Amino acid sequence: MSASFQKRGLAFYCLAAFFALFVAFLYGPMIIIFILSFQGEQGGLTFPMRGMSAHWFGDLFSSSRYGDLGGALRRSLMIGGAAMVVTTLVCLFAGLAFRRRFAGSGPLFYLAIVSLVIPGILLGLGVGQLFQIFGMRMHWFTSGLGSHLTWTLPFGLLIMFAVLNRFDSSWEEAARDAGATPWQTLIYVTIPILFPGLIAVALFGFTLSYDEMPRSLLTVGASNTLPIEIANMTSNVTTPALYAIGTVTSALSFVVIALAFGAIALTQRNRRRASK
Amino acid sequence: MSSPGEINIQNVTKNYGSVTAVNNVDLKIEGGSYCCMIGPSGCGKTTLLRMIAGHEEPTSGEISIGDRVMNHVRTGERGTALMFQNYALFPHLDLVDNVSFSLKIQKMPKAERRGRGREMLGRVQLLHLAERFPSELSGGQQQRVALARALITNPQVLLLDEPLSALDEFLRLHMRVELKRLQDELGITFVHVTHTQPEAIALADQVIVMDHGVVEQAASPRAIYDTPHSPYIARFMGGQNVIYGTVTDKSGSDVHVQGSEGGEFVLGGCDALEVGSEARFAVRRDKIQLQRGQHEGLNSVNGTISNVEYQGTFVKLAFERPEGQDFVVYLDDQTYFDDPIDVGDAASAHWDARVNYRLIGVKDSTGLAAGH
Numbered sequence: 086m087s088a089s090f091q092k093r094g095l096a097f098y099c100l101a102a103f104f105a106l107f108v109a110f111l112y113g114p115m116i117i118i119f120i121l122s123f124q125g126e127q128g129g130l131t132f133p134m135r136g137m138s139a140h141w142f143g144d145l146f147s148s149s150r151y152g153d154l155g156g157a158l159r160r161s162l163m164i165g166g167a168a169m170v171v172t173t174l175v176c177l178f179a180g181l182a183f184r185r186r187f188a189g190s191g192p193l194f195y196l197a198i199v200s201l202v203i204p205g206i207l208l209g210l211g212v213g214q215l216f217q218i219f220g221m222r223m224h225w226f227t228s229g230l231g232s233h234l235t236w237t238l239p240f241g242l243l244i245m246f247a248v249l250n251r252f253d254s255s256w257e258e259a260a261r262d263a264g265a266t267p268w269q270t271l272i273y274v275t276i277p278i279l280f281p282g283l284i285a286v287a288l289f290g291f292t293l294s295y296d297e298m299p300r301s302l303l304t305v306g307a308s309n310t311l312p313i314e315i316a317n318m319t320s321n322v323t324t325p326a327l328y329a330i331g332t333v334t335s336a337l338s339f340v341v342i343a344l345a346f347g348a349i350a351l352t353q354r355n356r357r358r359a360s361k
Numbered sequence: 362m363s364s365p366g367e368i369n370i371q372n373v374t375k376n377y378g379s380v381t382a383v384n385n386v387d388l389k390i391e392g393g394s395y396c397c398m399i400g401p402s403g404c405g406k407t408t409l410l411r412m413i414a415g416h417e418e419p420t421s422g423e424i425s426i427g428d429r430v431m432n433h434v435r436t437g438e439r440g441t442a443l444m445f446q447n448y449a450l451f452p453h454l455d456l457v458d459n460v461s462f463s464l465k466i467q468k469m470p471k472a473e474r475r476g477r478g479r480e481m482l483g484r485v486q487l488l489h490l491a492e493r494f495p496s497e498l499s500g501g502q503q504q505r506v507a508l509a510r511a512l513i514t515n516p517q518v519l520l521l522d523e524p525l526s527a528l529d530e531f532l533r534l535h536m537r538v539e540l541k542r543l544q545d546e547l548g549i550t551f552v553h554v555t556h557t558q559p560e561a562i563a564l565a566d567q568v569i570v571m572d573h574g575v576v577e578q579a580a581s582p583r584a585i586y587d588t589p590h591s592p593y594i595a596r597f598m599g600g601q602n603v604i605y606g607t608v609t610d611k612s613g614s615d616v617h618v619q620g621s622e623g624g625e626f627v628l629g630g631c632d633a634l635e636v637g638s639e640a641r642f643a644v645r646r647d648k649i650q651l652q653r654g655q656h657e658g659l660n661s662v663n664g665t666i667s668n669v670e671y672q673g674t675f676v677k678l679a680f681e682r683p684e685g686q687d688f689v690v691y692l693d694d695q696t697y698f699d700d701p702i703d704v705g706d707a708a709s710a711h712w713d714a715r716v717n718y719r720l721i722g723v724k725d726s727t728g729l730a731a732g733h
Contacts, residue, residue: 255445259462262441273465278452
């Protein structure tokens with residue numbers, strides 16, 4: 086209790102100022118882009134605002150100046166979705182497997198983690214070479230997705246380890262004791278208990294893939310994903326439409342996060358309702 | 362034909378790599394009895410319990426329940442139910458679903474299953490919390506839920522892994538009574554692993570004392586406490602002093618023993634012992650008289666009082682001997698307070714020769730070597 090009556094010292098204000106600066110750096114750019122994306126029709130890339138309009142959002146999808154934005158968005162969503170599904174499934178089972186030591190578990194783990202460290206652009210180059218050697222044509226949904234998985238899988242696996250840290254294997258034994266088969270144990274006990282953690286893994290799987298650029302650059306083949314398309318725009322486009330696409334993609338990310346939290350909340354409520 | 366809940370363990374060994382957790386155990390647990398397995402941690406009692414439950418498979422040997430050899434029978438089809446030490450209640454299910462989980466596995470329709478679950482919760486007086494989740498319960502309530510979940514399949518054998526260790530002292534004594542009452546009521550076999558001696562003695566029809574993977578003694582609590590097999594049992598169960606010595610003279614079945622740490626004793630029932638051989642015997646702490654000063658004589662030891670602990674109905678005095686191990690005496694509180702002997706006072710302990718009980722077994726670990 087005595088701490089709460091203590092006078093706040095200089096250190097407190099210094100740290101508070103530092104924290105404020107940190108938050109400003111974290112969200113400042115996003116907020117500025119958000120504001121500028123509503124620039125008036127006559128407005129430019131910088132302040133001041135010349136009126137307010139949603140003009141640039143419309144321009145984004147009606148004008149042909151910006152390339153195939155709609156298609157790029159669709160491809161990014163599809164890769165993100167596929168990466169999410171694969172990451173969640175693989176990380177769930179890999180995480181469960183890594184709870185025990187098995188022959189080669191150590192090397193396998195390090196092998197999986199190493200691809201987090203390798204520069205993405207190099208990895209993309211390697212994937213490209215590999216496809217060429219095997220005489221396969223690169224495509225966003227094959228080589229593109231594959232290179233994304235080198236990023237999302239080890240990441241997801243690390244999250245899964247953290248999730249499983251709090252998982253007590255005696256729950257599974259209790260299920261087994263009640264006569265459950267391994268499959269029933271997985272469906273009725275393991276997955277439901279791990280569910281919030283799996284949502285986190287899925288969320289990371291999606292967002293890491295959705296905005297992945299270095300690994301995409303040399304692997305998507307003929308059609309671009311959204312991050313590449315936006316990067317191209319930064320060098321070609323000189324209108325606030327650039328900010329509009331920034332706002333749209335950020336909003337999409339927030340929607341995905343909201344959906345994830347919604348899914349967790351919904352299952353909790355269903356559990357309660359199921360028990361009524 | 363053996364009774365349904367009878368457990369036969371024949372030459373069972375369990376190895377983990379090069380470590381032997383259970384070493385060639387032979388054991389019979391009567392159907393419908395309350396059996397307590399006790400020993401220091403790492404002695405193999407939990408491994409044995411888990412093998413009966415089917416969570417571990419014996420490396421060699423045979424386990425049967427009733428007339429059925431269970432070695433390769435799946436957990437859940439053995440007629441056993443295990444209550445876990447930490448209860449292992451499912452955090453994502455309410456109490457009814459927790460309790461009726463095994464019925465869900467058996468694909469019983471939901472309404473019927475939840476009805477049975479509520480009925481079972483009623484039997485452990487938790488019906489009013491039926492829709493709660495395990496995290497909302499106290500430790501004692503969680504334990505009752507775990508008990509209900511284990512019993513809903515009507516098992517022949519209930520296996521309890523240190524069921525009372527997570528509870529505070531008061532609740533532990535209360536639940537101890539509950540367990541005993543429940544076992545009487547159900548008439549099924551209870552196998553209860555514990556590391557608390559009073560718990561084992563209070564509950565069990567049969568106590569199994571283990572050490573380093575072997576069964577050192579399996580007998581009624583009274584036999585374990587009063588007529589221990591070896592110095593290890595005598596020390597582990599407590600309540601006894603252990604004295605070593607050499608036989609110097611023999612007349613009939615009585616022998617004269619020269620204590621290895623001083624003193625002379627008369628030990629009965631020793632037909633098998635010859636002059637010159639080693640003798641081990643136990644002396645009940647509560648059957649010893651204490652006298653001020655030093656006195657020589659048969660069946661007595663001299664020393665100084667090193668510690669006095671008041672225990673309510675009796676007083677525990679530690680007795681330090683010039684050479685050798687401490688000797689412990691339990692004095693009736695009235696006897697002690699009539700003439701309180703203080704720490705540092707010289708005293709002499711003596712007792713009737715009939716109190717000396719010969720220890721046949723040789724094992725003498727303190728029971729702490731394997732863990733703690």
